[in-house]
Amino acid sequence: MISRARLRRAVRRETIGVDVGAALNLVGALVKYLSLAFLFPAAIALGYGESPWPFVAAGAITAASGLALELATRGKETVRAREGFLVVALTWACAAGFGALPYLLAGESQLANPANAFFESMSGFTTTGSSVLTDIEALPRGVLMWRQFTQWLGGMGIIVLALAVLPRLRVGGRQLFESEVPGPEVGQLAASIRETARRLWIVYIALTGTLAALLFGYAVAGVDDRMSLYDAVAHAFTTMPTGGFSPQAESLGAFGGATQWTVIVFMLVAGTNFALLYALFARGRGRALLRDEELRVYLGLVVLVSSVIVAELVAEGILEGEAAARHGLFQAVSILTTTGYASVDFNEWTALAAVAIVGLMFLGGSAGSTAGSIKVVRHLLIGKSLRRELDLAVHPEVVAPLRFSARPVDEKTLRAVVAFVLLYVGLFAAGALALTIDAAIENRAVSPFEAIAAAATTLGNVGPAFGFAGPFGSFEPFSNFSKAVMIVLMWLGRLEIVPVLVLFTRRYWRT
Numbered sequence: 207m208i209s210r211a212r213l214r215r216a217v218r219r220e221t222i223g224v225d226v227g228a229a230l231n232l233v234g235a236l237v238k239y240l241s242l243a244f245l246f247p248a249a250i251a252l253g254y255g256e257s258p259w260p261f262v263a264a265g266a267i268t269a270a271s272g273l274a275l276e277l278a279t280r281g282k283e284t285v286r287a288r289e290g291f292l293v294v295a296l297t298w299a300c301a302a303g304f305g306a307l308p309y310l311l312a313g314e315s316q317l318a319n320p321a322n323a324f325f326e327s328m329s330g331f332t333t334t335g336s337s338v339l340t341d342i343e344a345l346p347r348g349v350l351m352w353r354q355f356t357q358w359l360g361g362m363g364i365i366v367l368a369l370a371v372l373p374r375l376r377v378g379g380r381q382l383f384e385s386e387v388p389g390p391e392v393g394q395l396a397a398s399i400r401e402t403a404r405r406l407w408i409v410y411i412a413l414t415g416t417l418a419a420l421l422f423g424y425a426v427a428g429v430d431d432r433m434s435l436y437d438a439v440a441h442a443f444t445t446m447p448t449g450g451f452s453p454q455a456e457s458l459g460a461f462g463g464a465t466q467w468t469v470i471v472f473m474l475v476a477g478t479n480f481a482l483l484y485a486l487f488a489r490g491r492g493r494a495l496l497r498d499e500e501l502r503v504y505l506g507l508v509v510l511v512s513s514v515i516v517a518e519l520v521a522e523g524i525l526e527g528e529a530a531a532r533h534g535l536f537q538a539v540s541i542l543t544t545t546g547y548a549s550v551d552f553n554e555w556t557a558l559a560a561v562a563i564v565g566l567m568f569l570g571g572s573a574g575s576t577a578g579s580i581k582v583v584r585h586l587l588i589g590k591s592l593r594r595e596l597d598l599a600v601h602p603e604v605v606a607p608l609r610f611s612a613r614p615v616d617e618k619t620l621r622a623v624v625a626f627v628l629l630y631v632g633l634f635a636a637g638a639l640a641l642t643i644d645a646a647i648e649n650r651a652v653s654p655f656e657a658i659a660a661a662a663t664t665l666g667n668v669g670p671a672f673g674f675a676g677p678f679g680s681f682e683p684f685s686n687f688s689k690a691v692m693i694v695l696m697w698l699g700r701l702e703i704v705p706v707l708v709l710f711t712r713r714y715w716r717t
Contacts, residue, residue, distance in 0.1 A: 223716045225281055229289040232282035233296045234275030240301060241269035246355055247308065251348025261348065264307035271304070291705045291714070298701060302328040302693075305356050312349050316340060321686040328693045330356030332700035333576060335450025335546035335669025336692065338682040342455045347436065350453040354443040360700070361447020361576040362410050362480075409484050410446060417472045418442035421465060430462040437461075445469055447576045448476045450546025450669040456678060457548040458536070466532055466549050470539050477504065477543035477571025499611040500572050500583045507569060507582065511562055512538035518559050525550075541566040544578040546669020548677030560655075560672060567662040578667030578699055580630055584623045586610070591620055629703050630665070633695065637661035640691045641684075648685045660684075664692040665699040 244265030248258035276282075285293060306327035309317035317323045322338045329336045330353055339345070345353075421438035424430040437453065444451045454460040458469055475483065482495055495501055516534035519525045525533055536549040541563050552563060569585065571577025590608050597606060608615040638654075638661035645652035652660075656673035660681070663671045670677040681689065698706050708714050 223288070224292060224714065225284065225286075225289055226292070227279045228281030228285050229292040229296070231276055231279035232285050232289075232293050233300060234272045234277075234279065235282055236272070236293075236297050237300050237304065238269055238272030238276060240304060241265045241272065243355065243359060244268065244308070244352075247348045247352035250351045251346065254347040256346045256348050258348065260308040260311035260313075261352065263311055264304065267307060268304040288714070291708050294701060294705045295697075295709060298331065298697060301331045301360075302697070305331055305352075308349060308352050312346065314345055314349065316345070316682075319686075321689050322682065325681065325689045325693055326353065327356065328696050329669075330449070330451065331360040332667050332696045333357050333360045333444075333447045333449040333544075333578065334664060334667040334696045334700075335444070336664055336671070336675070336681050336696070337451070338680055338689070340680045340682055342453065347453075351436075351440060353451050354440045354449075354453065357447045357449030357451050358414070358443040361449065362406060405484055406480050409480055409487060412487070413472065413475060413483075414442045414446045417445055417468070420468055424462075424464055424468075430465045432461050433465060441469070445472050445545065445547075446476050448473065448543050448545040448571065448578070448667075450540070452547065459549050459551075459678075463528070463532055466536055469547065470532075470536055473539045473543045473545045473547070474505075474508065476545070477539075477575050477577045479572040479574035480576075481574050482572075497611060500586060503586055504572050504582045508535075508539055508542060511542065511566060515559050515562055518556055518562075522556050524555060537563065538566065541668060542569050543571045543575075544666055544668045546663075548670060551676060551678050553672060553676035553679075564655075564659050564662055564672075567659075567666045567668045570666065580627060580666075583610070584627060587615060587620060587623050588627060590615075591624070626703065629707065633698060633703065634661050634665050637665060637691055637695045641688050644685055644688045644691070648688075650683060650685065652684075660688075660692065661695060665695040667696060667699050 242265075244261040248261035248265070251258040251261065302324060306320070306323040309323035309326055310320065316339050317326060325336075325338050328334070335357070342350070418438045418441075421430075421433055421441060422435050425433035425435070425438065440453050441458070443449075450457075452458065452460075458466055478501060479498070482498055482501065486495060512535040515538055516530050519530045519534050524530075533550050536547070537552055539545075540547045540549075544567075552559065555563075568580055570579025570581045573581050573583045587608070587610060590610070594606050594608060608620065638658045641652065641657040641660055642654055644650075645657065651674075653673065656671060656675065659671040659673075660675055663669060670679075671681075673679070674683050675681045681692070684692070
């Protein structure tokens with residue numbers, strides 16, 4: 207028998223557009239669980255003889271805030287797809303906000319400015335990798351590990367992480383998974399969202415552990431003397447989520463060739479659809495990789511662009527031999543997968559190499575990977591659509607449905623892809639214009655190309671830009687307004703734009 211309270215809620219849901227209370231109730235629950243993440247850096251701080259209190263206090267504030275919001279509202283078990291957009295957007299914003307607390311509480315001068323702390327935290331949780339730090343190695347080990355850990359959490363998404371426990375809250379959550387997972391489509395792995403999230407996380411954790419073990423093995427074997435257990439774990443935390451934060455000022459340039467070649471392989475893996483990786487590792491279905499059209503184009507782009515960069519480096523006498531191949535391939539893979547590591551300062555490379563790197567910022571990895579930007583599949587579908595239009599111009603009577611990996615693509619998907627790319631380009635242009643105007647007003651030395659690179663790298667969740675914000679530089683010289691613009695770009699880019707922009711439409715809030 208239906209209770210009066212449930213009946214009233216059901217009637218109310220039919221008369222309102224969005225159940226804000228239910229959305230906030232779920233956000234509060236997710237924020238409450240986020241507080242557990244602060245225990246890890248607190249333990250690291252204790253292990254290195256540092257104060258754990260910034261993390262303990264941040265965890266307590268996060269837990270109290272999440273619990274208070276959860277108790278003040280109700281209805282998380284009734285969240286629909288419509289509320290899912292609000293939940294996704296607010297959860298990421300809240301994660302970045304609460305994630306900034308340890309930076310502020312640690313008393314470090316580099317992060318004393320709230321805009322800097324929020325920028326660093328948003329860059330972490332969105333796996334962007336852009337940083338306002340000017341002296342990375344001066345920070346305590348606990349703070350640096352928290353910085354790395356935020357990217358690891360953000361890699362598969364805080365929403366996906368939380369979905370592993372949502373069934374206990376009696377929330378199905380499939381609509382949230384579909385809103386958050388990068389890319390337009392991810393192959394379904396299991397009937398339940400909890401099982402899907404569990405399987406993805408098994409792959410994610412296994413790859414992270416494997417990379418950390420390999421890197422530490424190089425230290426034990428004396429292959430890379432600069433590598434330590436701390437650095438091995440720290441870089442594993444930011445390679446698999448294609449994040450790019452490093453506790454070293456020189457990023458991966460601080461380590462030897464063996465480390466860099468290994469990271470190249472794992473960046474390529476991290477930019478691959480995790481559904482395909484699960485099919486390969488758990489089910490032994492290697493043919494699924496060979497049949498995937500996006501994967502073939504993704505790897506082809508890596509070969510093409512890295513060849514161009516390597517040829518340019520050799521032709522201009524910047525690097526030669528193995529070093530040219532390694533650094534050229536490393537930077538091509540790092541930027542294409544939106545990881546953002548640097549093995550050298552590509553600020554010093556030629557104009558052609560710089561243009562190639564900025565162009566890579568608009569590609570991204572595969573759908574269903576932890577990479578950001580537009581994604582290869584969208585470029586592929588737009589290319590197929592343009593080719594079809596050219597064919598129809600010659601033979602207008604021909605019926606030519608598009609196919610992707612031997613499967614037909616419906617027109618609704620194509621419209622969504624075109625809309626996304628148009629929104630992406632529009633937001634990029636608006637961001638670059640805002641950075642350029644603000645730099646002129648504030649009289650800061652930012653060229654139009656540097657503004658373009660900064661907008662592209664933050665919206666694409668890539669990391670480094672050019673000029674003072676280059677691979678070994680910092681975004682700190684930007685004004686607070688410019689940092690706010692880039693924070694919004696990072697947030698929009700990580701959530702694939704639509705779940706956020708839809709909140710600003712009148713129709714979303716109407717019945």
